[in-house]
Amino acid sequence: MSIINKTATEQLALLQSREITSVALTQAYLDRINQVDPAVGAFLRVESDTALTQAAEVDRKREAGESLGKLAGLPIAIKDILCTQNTPTTCGSKMLENFVPPYNATVVEKLFSADAVILGRTNMDEFAMGSSTENSAYHPTQNPWDTSRIPGGSSGGAAACIAADMAPLSIGTDTGGSIRQPAALCGCVGLKPTYGRVSRYGLIAFASSLDQIGPLARTVEDTALLMEVLAGHDSLDSTSVDTPVPPYSETVHQPLQNLRLGVVEQHFGKGIDPEIEGAVKQAIATYQSLGATIKNLEMPHADYGIATYYIIAPCEASSNLARYDGAHYGYRADQAEVAAELAEDGSDEGPLVRMYRKTRSEGFGSEVQRRIMLGTYALSEGYYDAFYLKALKVRRLIRQDYDNAFEQVDLIIGPVTANPAFVKGEKTSDPMTMYLEDLYTVTANLAGVAGISLPCGLTKNGLPIGLQLQAAAFQEEKLLRAAQMFQHATDFHLRRPELL
Ligand code: GLN
Numbered sequence: 001m002s003i004i005n006k007t008a009t010e011q012l013a014l015l016q017s018r019e020i021t022s023v024a025l026t027q028a029y030l031d032r033i034n035q036v037d038p039a040v041g042a043f044l045r046v047e048s049d050t051a052l053t054q055a056a057e058v059d060r061k062r063e064a065g066e067s068l069g070k071l072a073g074l075p076i077a078i079k080d081i082l083c084t085q086n087t088p089t090t091c092g093s094k095m096l097e098n099f100v101p102p103y104n105a106t107v108v109e110k111l112f113s114a115d116a117v118i119l120g121r122t123n124m125d126e127f128a129m130g131s132s133t134e135n136s137a138y139h140p141t142q143n144p145w146d147t148s149r150i151p152g153g154s155s156g157g158a159a160a161c162i163a164a165d166m167a168p169l170s171i172g173t174d175t176g177g178s179i180r181q182p183a184a185l186c187g188c189v190g191l192k193p194t195y196g197r198v199s200r201y202g203l204i205a206f207a208s209s210l211d212q213i214g215p216l217a218r219t220v221e222d223t224a225l226l227m228e229v230l231a232g233h234d235s236l237d238s239t240s241v242d243t244p245v246p247p248y249s250e251t252v253h254q255p256l257q258n259l260r261l262g263v264v265e266q267h268f269g270k271g272i273d274p275e276i277e278g279a280v281k282q283a284i285a286t287y288q289s290l291g292a293t294i295k296n297l298e299m300p301h302a303d304y305g306i307a308t309y310y311i312i313a314p315c316e317a318s319s320n321l322a323r324y325d326g327a328h329y330g331y332r333a334d335q336a337e338v339a340a341e342l343a344e345d346g347s348d349e350g351p352l353v354r355m356y357r358k359t360r361s362e363g364f365g366s367e368v369q370r371r372i373m374l375g376t377y378a379l380s381e382g383y384y385d386a387f388y389l390k391a392l393k394v395r396r397l398i399r400q401d402y403d404n405a406f407e408q409v410d411l412i413i414g415p416v417t418a419n420p421a422f423v424k425g426e427k428t429s430d431p432m433t434m435y436l437e438d439l440y441t442v443t444a445n446l447a448g449v450a451g452i453s454l455p456c457g458l459t460k461n462g463l464p465i466g467l468q469l470q471a472a473a474f475q476e477e478k479l480l481r482a483a484q485m486f487q488h489a490t491d492f493h494l495r496r497p498e499l500l
Contacts, residue, residue: 004028005496008074008168008222009249015073018062022055022073026117029075033119033166036499041141042151042161044080044090046120051075054117061115069114070229070249076111077167079158080121081128082213083202084108091204092124092136092154095324095331095363105202106234107171107213114229119167122157126365127321128178128206130154131437134428135367142424143186145463145497149421152182152437158216159186163464164499169217169226173203175210176309177416177441180453183216184416184466187455187495189223189483190216192441194473195448196241199234207316208239210309210445219493220454220483224248227476246477252484259482261287262297262409267440272418279457279465280415283486287413290485295409299401302443304394309442310435311378311391318375321368326359333358370431395446402447406472411482415440416453416466440468450476454483455492464495 003011003025014020030048037043058073078084081091083101090096104112111118125135133141133156141156143149144164151160155172159182162170172179174192183190191214198213205211215226228249233242263284268277284294326332338355347354361369378387405412418439427434444451449470456467467486471479487493 002028004032004165004168007219008217009219009225011168012071012074012225015062022058022117023052025073026051026055026075026119029119029167036164037166039142039147039499040144040160040164040166041139042122042157042164042166043077044092044121044123044138044157045088047087047118051117051119058115058117069116070225071111072115073117074169075117075119075167077119077122077158077161077170078108079124079155079170079172081124081173081204082108082171083204089121089204090138091128092126092138093364093368094137097331099330101202103202106199106236107230108202110229122155122161122170124157125154126368127204127317128154128173128175129317129367129371131177131181131434132427133157133182134424135365137365140424143421144499145187146421146461148423149463150185150424152185152421154178155216156182159183159188159190162186162188162216162218163497165496169215169222171213171230172216173211173213174445175206176313176445177438179214179216180416180441180451180466180468181437183453185421185464187464187497188216188218189220189452189454189493190214191223191227191452191476191479192444192450193227193231193476194450196239197450197474197476198230199232199237199240201234201236205320207313208320209316210313212445220480220487221249221252223452224252224480227480231476241474243474248477248480251477252480254481255290255485256410256478256481257291259287259292259411260295260409261292261411261413262295262405264297264299264302264412264414266299266302267414272415273420275459276415276418276420276465280467283456283467284413286486286489290489297405297409297412299405301394301397301401305398305443305446306435306439308391308394308398308446309438310374311387312395312446314371314375315379315388316375318372318379321372324360324363325356326363327356331359331363333362367431398443399447402443402449402472410471410478412470414468416468420459420463420465444470449473450479452479452483454487455495456486456490457492458495
């Protein structure tokens with residue numbers, strides 16, 4: 001068995017007992033990336049040299065008996081949306097093709113202090129807008145289980161690199177499902193923390209009231225390990241909350257007694273694939289056999305989740321993305337071309353305004369432009385009350401549904417997606433069907449609660465199926481412990497795609 005088939009927790013133990021070095025482990029992953037990433041396309045950039053230098057430094061520290069962080073020597077892949085000093089960060093967009101941040105995101109700082117080794121940056125939908133990673137300005141990512149299919153999105157690279165054993169750990173972001181949905185479609189574990197649990201300082205913003213950073217890994221235990229490093233208050237992010245971080249990696253193995261699980265009727269409504277419904281119901285039965293009790297829940301506003309999300313997220317995006325105007329940083333349309341255009345069409349639009357316009361139409365892809373238009377429209381005078389304010393009110397009702405639910409149960413159990421991974425190109429021409437991919441995930445972001453996706457089966461065609469558990473705010477510990485109970489009783493997390 002190769003070292004890369006082991007879990008991060010197992011690898012950490014081998015590093016600590018000095019049976020392997022971080023350089024050897026990092027090199028094994030770099031070799032694997034060389035071998036399979038041409039077929040998968042999970043990475044936008046592989047940072048071999050800096051990774052090996054970081055790994056050698058950890059090995060040196062260990063040899064010298066210096067104190068080491070919690071992830072000492074473990075390789076990790078990062079979604080290309082987190083600012084890293086002096087390292088390009090593109091957000092999957094042409095707009096930031098040459099952007100080199102002058103500072104580190106807090107989670108990147110945390111990884112450095114934990115002595116992790118950064119392997120490279122993973123592919124994503126442009127500005128995290130999408131559910132298939134087909135909106136990346138650079139290249140699509142393929143699903144390692146079937147390379148004719150999408151890996152989910154927007155953190156498609158983050159999930160695919162775990163599924164194809166190109167990294168033991170990775171970091172994604174979830175605004176409406178972008179950690180949980182690709183984790184489900186690629187058969188790995190992905191956790192969307194509570195809003196405020198992980199600092200967003202240095203995360204390139206999409207929709208600031210919904211965005212969260214979180215871990216992806218092959219097992220629940222590894223997810224807990226990484227979560228412990230990422231979580232915590234940060235004075236640089238005023239929305240991060242100052243509550244203690246439990247030792248997730250230690251408590252994850254403690255089963256929960258008298259676990260009460262809630263099932264939402266709408267989750268099994270029309271449109272769900274029968275194989276997914278079957279696998280999720282089987283998972284519910286597994287929990288019952290482990291002593292959990294099941295309660296049917298009313299969440300009357302769940303049906304409005306997609307409509308609400310697709311007003312609020314574009315509104316916030318239109319405001320956040322206003323900064324990309326070609327004047328401050330990032331892509332700028334060619335001045336000579338701007339002048340030539342103006343001369344040709346005889347417009348009295350000034351060169352600066354034309355430069356803004358040309359920059360934004362050339363630098364942003366079509367989905368990002370669509371969101372900006374949706375958002376600006378919904379925020380404009382006369383429509384603001386009808387769309388944005390109304391959406392905020394419905395968001396409050398959705399939150400209320402969750403509050404009521406968590407008075408009766410510990411966790412909500414259900415599917416992550418209605419369908420398994422779809423074939424590339426199948427939904428690109430129809431944004432509405434693409435938006436429906438997020439049916440079961442957006443409500444957690446709207447309410448700010450935590451959710452996890454974990455493998456619970458394979459379809460007849462060998463495609464992964466995800467199980468979603470959701471918990472009240474700051475109940476990640478409960479979520480991880482419950483997920484571990486399921487993983488302990490099943491072997492879905494051990495199945496691997498046959499890739500090369
Ligand atoms: N798929 C959703 C969207 O396109 C969610 C994206 C995300 O969570 N970043 O907005």
